[in-house]
Amino acid sequence: MDLTVKLKNADDIDHIATGVQPTPFHSRTSKLNMNQQWVEWCGYATAVSYMDAHIxxxxxxxxxxxxxxxxxxKYRFKGPDAEAMLDRMVxxxxxxxxxxxxxxxxxxxxAGRVVDDGTLFRLADDEFIVCCADPCYDWFQLAAVGFDAIEITDISEDLASLALQGPTSCALLKQMGFSGIENCKPFEIVKFPYLSGEMMISRTGFTGDLGYELWIDPKDAEALWDELFDKGYNYGIQPLGDESLDMARLEAGFISPDVEFHGALHTVEPGHDHSPFELGLGWIVNFKKAHFTGRAALLAEKESGNYRRLxxxxxxxxxxAESSILYSGKNCKQEIGYVTSAMWSPVVKANIAYGLIDAKYIDSEIWAEIYHQKELRxxxxxAKCTKVKKPFWAPERAKATPPPDC
Structure with a gap:
């Protein structure tokens, strides 16, 4: 059998990724990355840390x-059926x-197992954008079966994006000329003319603090980065790597893919996937709306109460308590779960973690078996664990409109 790929012309290979690719901001991030430590994310290089994760x-x-x-x-859903299709999927x-x-x-x-999570942007009655950490185009195409009046487009390469997070973020955006940005409420979207086109700003983020996400044409990416760091000097701006972002999101009580959960399409062993209820996401499962994928299984799970709790x-x-096993007693005889994320919180001044607990032990005492190293030993x-209901870090400025200038 001839498996040779036949190309129409040499230009047909331009879209084929060869190794890890640079993002539109790589010319700037690579100069600031003193450690030159990178990890691969969806085929792109992203910084682990630039100098010191704590800074x-x-x-x-x-x-x-x-x-x-x-x-x-990033995927665009456009057409008369866009709302109905997405409503059946999420x-x-x-x-x-x-x-x-x-x-x-x-x-x-x-079966009610999480494929992925993400953010859904509503731009018009018939136009949406879904942003997620992992590629989901094939799943979206399957979910659209039966809906003819919809077009799903992968626009990942058409939008460069930055998360600007922290208490001085709004003040910096105002300094850059985005007048009225202080009136943008959490989870709202505003648009501004910027450089050669348009800047879309959403008041969203993954740190639990005041923050925004900036969406722009890739050709304007470097200019945006330069202006942020030029005018942001007096606002204490720093580049942010994966390690520091992970610290902030744990304090904020956010879950992370491939940390708290694996997508159901990527697991092999039974029980290694998760339902929204297991991940503490029951608040976004709406049984009052029409049918959606996984509804019957999720309703049965909710009524049974027999599911793990994060x-x-x-x-x-x-x-x-990194990688620790959790037990129901100090003697560590009855295993009841495990830690997914853990850290010493510099701001909260507490030893915090996420733990996934078996349903029948949810009201038991929880103890963590911790192994730590000191001078190579x-x-x-x-250690005893206390369950906490609220996020560890949730300052008032994160919700205030307008937010205070710091």
Whole structure:
């Protein structure tokens, strides 16, 4: 069998990625990355940290920081059937989402297992953009079966994006000339003319603090970065890497793909996928709307109550419970779950974590078996865990409109 790919002409190979690709901001991020440590995200290079993860993290809490989120996958849904198709796919009621707003969402298999999570932007009655961490184009095409009046387009390469996060972020945007940005409410979208085209700004982010996400044509990416760092000097701007972003999102009580959960299409072992209820996302599962994928399975799970719970934990001591097993007693005989994320929180001054607990032990005492190293020697510690309901970090400025100038 001849498996040779026949090309029409040499230009046909231009779209084929060869190795890890630079983002539209790479010419700037690579110069600031003193560590030159990169990881691959959807085929693109993203910085682990630029100099020190804690310096970058503190910028999200005291000044402002910029994270290159261009590798995120972005898909446009356009046409008369766009709303109905998305409403059948995701767990929230899309028909209730107002124009020029953003809503966090998940979409599931028929078995009620999470395929992925992401943000849904409503730009018009018949136009939406979905942003997610992993490629989902094939799933979206399957979900659109039966809907003829819709066009789904992968626009990932058509939008460069930055997350500008921290208490001075709004003041910096005003300094850049985005008049009225202070009136943008959480999860709202505003648009401004900028450089050769248009800037879309959403009051969204992954740090739990005041922040915005900036969406722009890739050809204007470098100019945007330069202006941010030129005018942001007096606002304490810093570049933000993966490590520091992960610290901030854990304090904010946000889950992360491939950390708290694997998408159901990427797991092999039974039980290694998750439902929205297991991940604490029951608040975005709407059973009042019409049928959506996974509805029957999710309703049965909710009524049974027999599902694991992802809980926030305040753990005694100061040794992070990374990769720890959780037990129902100090003797560590009955295993009840495991830690998905853990850290010592510099701002909260607490040893915090996410833990996934088996349903029948959710009301039991929780103890973490922690192994930590000191001068090349390993030590074992058993620490008591206290369940916490609210996010560890949720300052008033994150919701205030207009936010205070810091």
């Amino acid at each position: 970058e993290y503190f910028a999200t809490r005291n000044t402002c920081a910029v994270f290159d989120m261009s590798p995120m996958r 767990t929230r009621d899309v028909s209730k989402q107002a124009l020029n707003t953003v809503a966090y969402n998940v979409w599931c298999t028929d 809980v926030k934990l305040d753990i005694e001591g100061n040794k992070p 390993w030590y074992r510690k058993v």
